[in-house]
Amino acid sequence: MRGIDVLMAINMAPEPPRFADIKAAVGLPNGTLHRLLAALIRRQLIRYDSHNKRYLTGSRVFDLARRTLDQSQVLRAARPELARLARLLGRPVCLCLADAGEIFVIDYEDPDATQSRVVRLWPRLAASDCAAGLAMLANLPADQRPALPTGGADLGLFRALGYATHLAARGGASAAAAICDDKGIPLAAISVAFDGSAAAPETLHEAGRLLAEAAHRAEANFGVSVATPAIVTEAPGPVPDSLTDHATGRDFMGENPVWSARDGRLYWLDILAPALRSLAPQSGHNTHRILPRVIGGLALAMDGRMIHLGQGGIFTHDPASGSQNLLLDPEPELPDNRFNTAAVDPGGCLWAGTMSLRNRPGTGALYRITPELGVRRVIGPVGLPKNCAFSPDGRQLYYTDGARKAILRHDLDIKSGSIGPEQILFSATSDSGLPNGIACDSEGMIWVAMLGGWSVWRLDPQGRVERRVALPVPMPTAVTLGGADMRRLFITSTYLRLPPGYSTIAPRSGNLFSIPVDIPGQPVRIFGGKA
Known part of the structure; x- marks a missing residue:
């Protein structure tokens, strides 16, 4: 305790104290005080300025403070x-x-x-x-x-x-x-x-x-109601040399990447900034536009505008001016809910789920919105819905339920939006990470970001793992296929919900990555457009 008193006397002094100042503050004999000061110096908790004969806070204190904050x-x-x-x-x-x-x-x-x-x-x-x-x-x-x-x-x-x-x-x-x-x-x-x-x-x-x-x-x-996802010990193999870190700056939580063939750019959200991000892969030019509200979902519209889904409903967004206008709010009676990530089906309809602002499972639903703004509540209640994906022929609907740690599948009638009984395509295990954002390629395979799993996986339509790609970050959040030939898989990530200490272990968490793939993605789908 006496050593702590000495350390506090040095750290709380209005200016670096001399020996006499410390002695006056703690009231210890000279010999005892000299021994305590020497012990604190050895442990780098304090340092001695021999030129001015004063004691200062040591580097180890700053290191401890940094670790505490981390x-x-x-x-x-x-x-x-x-x-x-x-x-x-x-x-x-x-x-x-x-x-x-x-x-x-x-x-x-x-x-x-x-x-x-x-x-x-x-x-x-x-x-x-x-x-x-x-x-x-x-x-x-x-x-x-x-x-x-x-x-x-x-x-x-x-x-x-x-x-x-x-x-x-x-x-x-x-x-x-x-x-x-x-x-x-x-x-x-x-x-x-x-x-x-x-x-x-x-x-x-x-x-x-x-x-x-x-x-x-x-x-x-x-995540007061949802525990921080467990992180598996290590990635499922070496990170491939073909992986690109696009150096667009860290996102608090990157989500819902969408490729725009119209302007050759990738758009995605940092939902907690909140911000709309974009990247032109050829030039490396990227943008960061702050948004006026929390937005969890993103889609392209026919007239060049975007569709933003978030707290308060569904909005149109003009990329040139940044203006947003409310289209509709299917849940005005649930102000504590917000929309999550979104996707467009082959018929041009928008699919998106809602969830609690506090991450409390079971308060949301999955909606289908037609180009005429007809709204249908397809599934509900849902635990924590992530984005949907669709098979190339539009006959299969996939979506992730974060609360159930699973990817679910339904037969789909693309014209009516009716779905068949639920089937579990994939469930997380203790060493897999949690399935999060998904995308379906032109072969009908499902790419999935494994939150906490240091990887993205490619599953076949029966849920069998066909490929694992290791990443330098433990928390990938979402994926999409894009690029001029649709043969590049873009991957967003987060650093916000890393467990303690992982900011140092995985300093690139929150970055945007991509890898080349052999099988291209499906054609880019636009709200109101037909496949």
Whole structure:
């Protein structure tokens, strides 16, 4: 304990202390203090500046801090929301944790990219003296709340609102929303502070609503109801030399890649940024457009626009202007649901599933939308539906159910959209990873991204494994076939839900990859077009 006291005295000093300063802080005899300092130096927890005769924090402390942050699942879950909110609000947004009745900042995002490497320090505050603390207190059961003064704050109101506000006695204000686990217990809070001139009540409450939405999404990122997928020990063989890393930048969660033969580009989503991504493979030119809402599904439309599916329904998207217009919302009574990945069948109809924003299985359904915007609920409830794929003749429908860890198959009448009884095509095992995004090639084989399995697999129509392709990342998310001759398999991935430590083991997680294949994909299908 005395060694910890010495380490704390050095780390918490307003400037690097001398021997006398440390002795005054901890009250130890000279000999004892010299021995403790020498032991801390040997372990690189502190270092001694012989020129100025002062003691400083050692490199091992920074290494421990980095590893702690890398292992924080709630930090990884909140980081996309911090970045998005900082851009939206135009001011730093913080992620806060509670510790012994106090609140401290564990991470932040600055709207000014030039400040991204600036080290900021925020003081620890009493939980009752900031919005982050009040938001977390409001979400604790009454019998678990510590006996802290709240300055008359209405915790019940904050709980009902989904966010808390706080006016500081010294001027300025803050708003915050708690990130909770599946039992409703707060894990952290996302917070933003305003100075006195920007602290109008309308400003605080508008920020509060945005923070509450962000915390809600972070809970889904964290997967409070769904465990982080287990990662198999190693890839099923060496990574092929033909694999291309397109160096488009890491996605929080890349999903729903779609090849556009019209402009020779691949489009895909980073659903948690949220952003629309694109790549011209020949030139390497890539784009990153921030979207106004969470979008989980993507398809091409006949008029050159795109179809975006996500929170709030199905939208048209103009790639030139970035504008979105609502087409329809099949589930207006389920505001906590969103659309997931989408696909177009050989008849030009759009198929997409819905799921809970919090990843809670069983709240969604699988829909078929005709070009005339007729909507049919084909299957429901569904656990956690992923994208559909179709056999070349349109007589087989495949889709992945994440909750059941399986790829399912149905006979399909392409004209009516009617389906036959369910058949299980493939079920995950302890050493396979989880089937996620799928695509069907022109031979009727099914390519599948094995989440947690360091690989993509090619299955035959009976579910037998025909080929495994190893990847340098454990969490591929989705696949599609594209390129000028449709003989390139594009693979998206994620780094957000990596287990602790895997950011170092697999640093390319979140990148876009591709490999050449012998059998081409099916012709590109467009919503409203006929095969």
